[in-house]
Amino acid sequence: xxxxxxxxxxxxxxxxxxxxxxxxxxxxxxxxxxxxxxxxxxxxxxxxxxxxxxxxxxxxxxxxxxxxxxxxxxxxxxxxxxxxxxxxxxxxxxxxxxxxxxxxxxxxxxxxxxxxxxxxxxxxxxxxxxxxxxxxxxxxxxxxxxxxxxxxxxxxxxxxxxxxxxxxxxxxxxxxxxxxxxxxxxxxxxxxxxxxxxxxxxxxxxxxxxxxxxxxxxxxxxxxxxxxxxxxxxxxxxxxxxxxxxxxxxxxxxxxxxxxxxxxxxxxxxxxxxxxxxxxxxxxxxxxxxxxxxxxxxxxxxxxxxxxx
Numbered sequence: 623x624x625x626x627x628x629x630x631x632x633x634x635x636x637x638x639x640x641x642x643x644x645x646x647x648x649x650x651x652x653x654x655x656x657x658x659x660x661x662x663x664x665x666x667x668x669x670x671x672x673x674x675x676x677x678x679x680x681x682x683x684x685x686x687x688x689x690x691x692x693x694x695x696x697x698x699x700x701x702x703x704x705x706x707x708x709x710x711x712x713x714x715x716x717x718x719x720x721x722x723x724x725x726x727x728x729x730x731x732x733x734x735x736x737x738x739x740x741x742x743x744x745x746x747x748x749x750x751x752x753x754x755x756x757x758x759x760x761x762x763x764x765x766x767x768x769x770x771x772x773x774x775x776x777x778x779x780x781x782x783x784x785x786x787x788x789x790x791x792x793x794x795x796x797x798x799x800x801x802x803x804x805x806x807x808x809x810x811x812x813x814x815x816x817x818x819x820x821x822x823x824x825x826x827x828x829x830x831x832x833x834x835x836x837x838x839x840x841x842x843x844x845x846x847x848x849x850x851x852x853x854x855x856x857x858x859x860x861x862x863x864x865x866x867x868x869x870x871x872x873x874x875x876x877x878x879x880x881x882x883x884x885x886x887x888x889x890x891x892x893x894x895x896x897x898x899x900x901x902x903x904x905x906x907x908x909x910x911x912x913x914x915x916x917x918x919x920x921x922x923x924x925x926x927x928x929x930x931x
Contacts, residue, residue, distance in 0.1 A: 635773070636692060636771045637691050639694065641677035641777030642676045642784070643675070644731055645729065647730055649667055651736050673709070678709070681710075689902055696752060696756055698723060698724075721760050726750065727747065731746075732744040748782065768799060772801070774802070776792075786814045806897040807821065815855060820858065822896070838864040839867050848870065849872070859872065860872050873913075874910055879914050896917045
């Protein structure tokens with residue numbers, strides 16, 4: 623199958639994205655003077671953008687690649703939650719799997735940028751684990767939506783939507799339905815994703831999850847750590863993104879691919895593109911080498927803001 627045929631095949635795929643969604647807010651302005659109250663700049667606001675973040679940005683990447691994403695997540699019954707739903711509607715991304723909770727806020731990350739310089743980020747969020755009622759509602763949505771999908775993507779940001787119980791129940795369901803599972807993990811749930819199809823941490827997450835010191839440039843160290851990880855998770859495949867050291871994959875074959883050298887001003891969101899490509903490749907049952915190669919060439923999709931104020 624040629625690369626063009628592979629990308630054409632993405633158009634036939636439906637992906638269930640389960641995880642932590644966020645609303646990214648950007649305040650753009652200019653600094654014209656220093657505050658008389660404290661030695662801090664006063665920012666004269668010019669505009670404010672709202673964009674999909676976290677698992678919602680992964681859904682946006684999947685859509686940009688031609689697939690149909692279906693998002694399953696918890697959001698709050700608040701202004702940020704309403705704005706996030708508006709953003710999903712503006713991008714024509716399904717929100718059939720969203721559960722609105724009265725017990726938790728919608729995660730919103732506000733970045734203040736003045737004269738093209740990132741001044742500060744303000745996070746409004748809760749990382750408390752989903753309660754029994756939230757978990758029950760989310761599982762009901764997932765059980766209804768999974769049969770429609772070709773692959774399930776866990777997008778974990780340690781914000782509380784995913785926990786050991788819900789992860790185990792979803793994997794049991796996907797195993798029974800023979801639907802592949804792909805994981806983009808974080809530290810808290812790292813070793814709970816047992817029996818998945820492809821587990822994809824980055825180097826930092828690998829170190830934290832296994833509590834080992836691994837040199838990304840040392841192929842032997844990476845190989846040993848991945849073997850250990852596969853044994854702990856009983857995962858069919860593991861793919862590690864190694865930043866400037868490339869990508870390592872251990873599936874039906876073991877490969878290390880070098881990074882593509884290029885100058886990048888903003889790497890934010892690169893991991894979302896990698897996991898999106900990898901999930902679609904897994905859904906198509908492509909060879910590990912092709913999955914790693916296509917994921918490594920991770921040019922970001924052109925994603926614009928959904929609203930501005």
